[in-house]
Amino acid sequence: MAEVEETLKRIQSQNGVQGIIIIxxxxxxxxxxxxxxxxxxYAGLIHQLVMKARSTVRDIDPQNDLTFLxxxxxxxxxxxxxxxxxxxxxxxxxxx
Amino acid sequence: xxTDEAQEPVSIRSAWRTSQQSAQDSIGCQTRAVHSxxxxxxTLSTAVxxxxxxxxxxxQELLLQPAADRLDPPGLKAFLQRVEDTVIRELDRNGRSHxxxxxxxxxxxxxQPVSCLHCLQHPSAQERGLHVTSVSWSCTxxxxxCAFGRTDDGDWITEPSCVCTWNLDRRGxxxxxxxxxxxxxxxxxxxxxHPQQPALIAGGxxxxxxVVWDTSRTQDPVLVxxxxxxxxxxxxxxxxxxxxxQKAGEFGVLxxxxxxxxxxxxxxxxxGRFVLNAAYALVPQQVPHSSYVSFKARGSSTVGVxxxxxxxxxxxxxxxxxxxxxxxxxxxxxQTPAAVPSEGHNVTLRAPAVFVFRPRSxxxxxxxxxxxxxxxFVSAGTDGRAHLHSxxxxxxxxxLRVSDSSVFQVQWSPSRPxxxxxxxxxxxxxxxxxxxxxxxxxxxxxxxxxxxxxxxxAFNSQNSHLLALGRTNGTVCIWQLSHDLTEQxxxxxSQLEQIANQVAA
Numbered sequence: 001m002a003e004v005e006e007t008l009k010r011i012q013s014q015n016g017v018q019g020i021i022i023i024x025x026x027x028x029x030x031x032x033x034x035x036x037x038x039x040x041x042y043a044g045l046i047h048q049l050v051m052k053a054r055s056t057v058r059d060i061d062p063q064n065d066l067t068f069l070x071x072x073x074x075x076x077x078x079x080x081x082x083x084x085x086x087x088x089x090x091x092x093x094x095x096x
Numbered sequence: 097x098x099t100d101e102a103q104e105p106v107s108i109r110s111a112w113r114t115s116q117q118s119a120q121d122s123i124g125c126q127t128r129a130v131h132s133x134x135x136x137x138x139t140l141s142t143a144v145x146x147x148x149x150x151x152x153x154x155x156q157e158l159l160l161q162p163a164a165d166r167l168d169p170p171g172l173k174a175f176l177q178r179v180e181d182t183v184i185r186e187l188d189r190n191g192r193s194h195x196x197x198x199x200x201x202x203x204x205x206x207x208q209p210v211s212c213l214h215c216l217q218h219p220s221a222q223e224r225g226l227h228v229t230s231v232s233w234s235c236t237x238x239x240x241x242c243a244f245g246r247t248d249d250g251d252w253i254t255e256p257s258c259v260c261t262w263n264l265d266r267r268g269x270x271x272x273x274x275x276x277x278x279x280x281x282x283x284x285x286x287x288x289x290h291p292q293q294p295a296l297i298a299g300g301x302x303x304x305x306x307v308v309w310d311t312s313r314t315q316d317p318v319l320v321x322x323x324x325x326x327x328x329x330x331x332x333x334x335x336x337x338x339x340x341x342q343k344a345g346e347f348g349v350l351x352x353x354x355x356x357x358x359x360x361x362x363x364x365x366x367x368g369r370f371v372l373n374a375a376y377a378l379v380p381q382q383v384p385h386s387s388y389v390s391f392k393a394r395g396s397s398t399v400g401v402x403x404x405x406x407x408x409x410x411x412x413x414x415x416x417x418x419x420x421x422x423x424x425x426x427x428x429x430x431q432t433p434a435a436v437p438s439e440g441h442n443v444t445l446r447a448p449a450v451f452v453f454r455p456r457s458x459x460x461x462x463x464x465x466x467x468x469x470x471x472x473f474v475s476a477g478t479d480g481r482a483h484l485h486s487x488x489x490x491x492x493x494x495x496l497r498v499s500d501s502s503v504f505q506v507q508w509s510p511s512r513p514x515x516x517x518x519x520x521x522x523x524x525x526x527x528x529x530x531x532x533x534x535x536x537x538x539x540x541x542x543x544x545x546x547x548x549x550x551x552x553x554a555f556n557s558q559n560s561h562l563l564a565l566g567r568t569n570g571t572v573c574i575w576q577l578s579h580d581l582t583e584q585x586x587x588x589x590s591q592l593e594q595i596a597n598q599v600a601a
Contacts (some may be wrong), residue, residue, distance in 0.1 A: 004168055007176045015191040022172070030169060058328050068182065072196060074586055077596060079186055081179040085171050088179050095586060 011090060018076060021089040023047060025041070030086070046089055050082050118239060195271035209539035209581060210527075213562070214574040216271045218244070218260045221570050225273060226257055229568030230287040230552050231367060234294045237558025238265040238491065239275075241297050242572050245283030247551055257283045259299060262310060264574065266563075278309055278317050286336045290347065298349045300333025306351045320363040322370045331355035335404040340411065341373075348373055350406070350504060354419060356398030358426070358448065376426065377445040383422065384452050399424075405463035413487075416449075417460025423453040423475055436536035451491050456483075462505040468513035469596050478502035482518050482528070489599050496535055498526055504551050511560035511582050513592045519550035525565055527581060531591055541565065541575055 011020055012033060019034040027047035032039040054066040069080040081088040102460070108215045159371035168257060180361035226244040233240055244257040259272035295312040296319065310319040322328040331354040333437035338347045339360065348362045349370070356378045361370040378399035398421035407413040426448035458478030466472040471487045480499050483492040499520035509515035514530040549568045556562040561582045563575045 007180050011180065011187070013186060014187040017187065022168065022176075030172065031340070043381060068186070070137075070186070077190060079183065081183050083175050083179065086175045087284055088183060090183060092186065092187055092190060094193065094196075095590075 004031070007061075014092070016095070017034070018093055018095045019093045020091075023087050023089065025085050025087075042089060042091075046080060047087070050080055050087060054082065105577065122224065145337040177366045188432055190395060194375060200580075200585060209578045210541050210563075210575050211578050212573055214264065214269070214271050216240070216242070216260075216262050216274070216572045216574070217570060218242075218258070218274050218277070219272060221258060221260070224255065224257075226283075226570055227570055228281070228551060228570060229285050229567040230564045231564045231572060232287045232289045232560075233554055233556045233564065234261075234289045234297075235291050235558075236294045237556050237562075239263045239289075239294065240554075240564050240572065240574070241287060241289055242566060243284035243287040243299060244534040244570065245285055245302060247568065251355050256281050259284055259287065259309065260518075261297075262572075268589070271380065273403055276311055278311075280307075280349065285332050286334055286351075288336045288338055288349075291338055291346075292347075298336045300351050300353075302332045304329035304331055304333060304353060304355075306333060306336060306349055306359075308349065308363060316326075318368070320365065320368055320370050322361065329353035329355055329357055329359065331400070335400050337404060339406060345405060348412070350404065352401040352404040352416065353400065354400035356400055356418065357445075358401060358404065358414075360428075372443050374428070375443045375445045376448040377429075377436045378416065378418070378424070378449060379447070381435055382432070382447040383424065383449050394478050402459045403461055403463050403475075405465050407465045407470070408467055409465075409472075414448075415463045415473060415475075417477070418473060419459045421458055421460060421477065423460055423463070423485075424449045425453070441548055451487075451490075454484055454492065454514035459552045461503065462507075464507045464516070466508050466513070466592075467510060468508075469592050471596050471599075472592070474506045474516050475501035476506040480520070482506050482516070484530075484595070486526065486596055486599050493598055494530075495596060496528055498537075499524065504549070505553050507553060507555055509560070509582070510555050510557040513583050513588045515581060517553055517555070517563065519553045519565065521549045523567070525550050525553060527577070529581070530595060531585070531588060539577070539581060 008031065011017065011036055019086055020032070021034065021039055022031040023029050023043045027043055029039045029043045033043055050069060053069050057064050059064045066082055069082065071078040076091055076093040079090045079092065145446050153447060205567045221244045227247050229245040229247055230243040231240060239261050241259060241261045243259050257280055257282060258266040259278045261276045263275050266275070266434065277392045280301065280583045283302040284299050285302050290296035290298070295310050297309045297311065299307050299309065301307065305322050307321040309317040311317060329351065333351050333353045335352045336574050337350045339350045341348050341362065348360050350358065350360050358376040358378070359372060360374040362373045364371050378401065380399055383399070399422060401416050402419050403417035405415040407415070412428050413426065414426050416426055427450050428448070430446055430448045432447045432451065434447040436445055456477045456479055460475055460477040463473060463475045472484065473487070474482055474484050476482045476498065480497065480501060480503060482496045482503060484494040484499050487490050498518045498521055501521035504514055504521060506518045509517065517527045519524060519525045527539040529538035532538060550565055551568055552566040555565045556564070561577045563577060565573045565575060567573070
């Protein structure tokens with residue numbers, strides 16, 4: 001448990017990080033640094049997006065698979081590291 | 097011998113007397129038997145169901161927040177160890193990357209920077225040759241109120257004018273006919289809509305009166321007015337503004353006239369009159385010392401106020417621009433009494449000037465404080481330039497050339513921190529974007545010559561892509577601004593901070 005918290009603290013201390021969410025394979029948030037309402041919103045929307053992105057990559061080339069997803073918007077950037085059981089979502093504002 | 101004999105009576109039947117008894121028949125009737133049947137119903141199985149709207153914090157149930165002493169889900173630690181390095185590397189690289197610095201995507205389809213949506217006219221005012229002196233949007237953003245009068249006459253104006261409103265969101269918008277016309281006895285020189293109640297409009301008249309109209313009343317729209325009392329202005333009122341008072345939700349009206357007075361009125365709704373709350377008088381002797389201002393006290397005993405601006409950040413500060421080109425920062429709470437002979441005012445006059453900026457050579461027509469930075473404001477006058485000032489220093493930070501003729505109004509955009517618009521006497525309106533490298537305007541609204549001078553403009557704070565422009569030919573044009581003039585880009589606030597911090601030490 002302590003290692004998990006420490007890892008999250010290390011990520012949080014990077015430049016401009018606004019929030020971290022860890023969701024499981026069903027899209028239910030496990031750990032978060034944001035408030036509940038935002039967390040649930042991010043979890044639901046991003047889970048669907050990652051599934052769609054992954055199926056897109058695998059349809060183009062069945063030997064290929066999704067390793068990382070980045071969404072850049074006007075105000076911030078969302079980075080998603082997918083895995084079999086969990087997704088790690090980090091929201092960063094790069095100009096900070 | 098003789099014996100008694102008993103003889104039987106003899107009866108003779110009557111021949112004519114018959115029995116009166118009529119014939120008698122016996123008949124009986126009976127209804128047929130009524131069919132009746134009995135049946136019973138009994139429910140065999142029951143089901144109960146009810147509905148209930150889900151409360152919003154249902155979402156909390158989805159969140160599994162393990163207590164501190166519970167174990168993390170299996171594999172979480174291993175997962176994090178796997179991805180941690182990658183994520184930190186990407187975060188670091190992203191923070192240092194300049195790849196997307198100037199990259200902007202335009203989702204809206206805009207071909208022109210500005211396009212004219214409506215051109216509103218009031219025919220009877222146009223026939224009399226009245227100019228539009230002031231425009232103001234209501235707090236809801238759908239109604240535009242325009243004041244008619246004259247801007248060029250030096251004589252005392254006696255002809256009546258009007259205030260017209262148009263509701264742009266209504267379906268049956270007729271550009272040639274106003275939704276509401278309020279007739280006024282003299283020319284209206286200033287107009288301001290209430291920031292919270294859409295029906296109230298404050299106006300300043302050429303005769304020095306300050307009036308508040310209530311457009312929801314059909315009979316007599318005048319709600320409160322100053323009347324010609326000893327307290328009121330004697331000179332044309334060039335600016336009115338709604339000021340929030342001490343009590344939350346209450347507003348007073350601040351009016352500034354060319355007689356050098358700035359008066360704060362509170363409305364007494366029972367009487368229908370304004371009550372003077374505070375009065376400020378500006379005299380040249382009480383203007384703070386500065387190396388620029390030399391006393392030219394002879395001939396001018398008052399500092400005629402031509403423009404006024406309230407600071408949205410500091411409720412105590414207001415800025416005043418004068419006919420002689422002075423630009424002053426004033427304070428509501430100053431206690432110094434003014435050096436003017438008391439003319440029977442109920443409230444003592446105070447001298448509000450605190451700081452003087454570098455003066456201009458002609459009247460300052462317009463001042464506006466930036467809604468995005470507490471120290472910045474822009475001012476414009478007859479020298480054809482727009483000056484960007486900081487409250488902290490006397491010299492302007494930036495002077496932009498707008499046109500060769502005088503500039504009648506400048507206003508900051510409510511949605512983009514670096515954009516402001518300036519209306520010039522030759523009829524063109526320039527929109528400047530301080531984020532661009534060049535000092536030329538980002539967009540220009542061209543129209544007409546000197547007979548169509550643009551006298552006033554107003555941004556719509558609710559629908560930030562609308563800009564209203566009033567002209568001397570009596571028309572009000574509503575222009576639509578394109579996406580990049582109204583959408584804020586990510587670095588604008590920091591660029592504005594940089595400009596504001598150029599204050600010389």
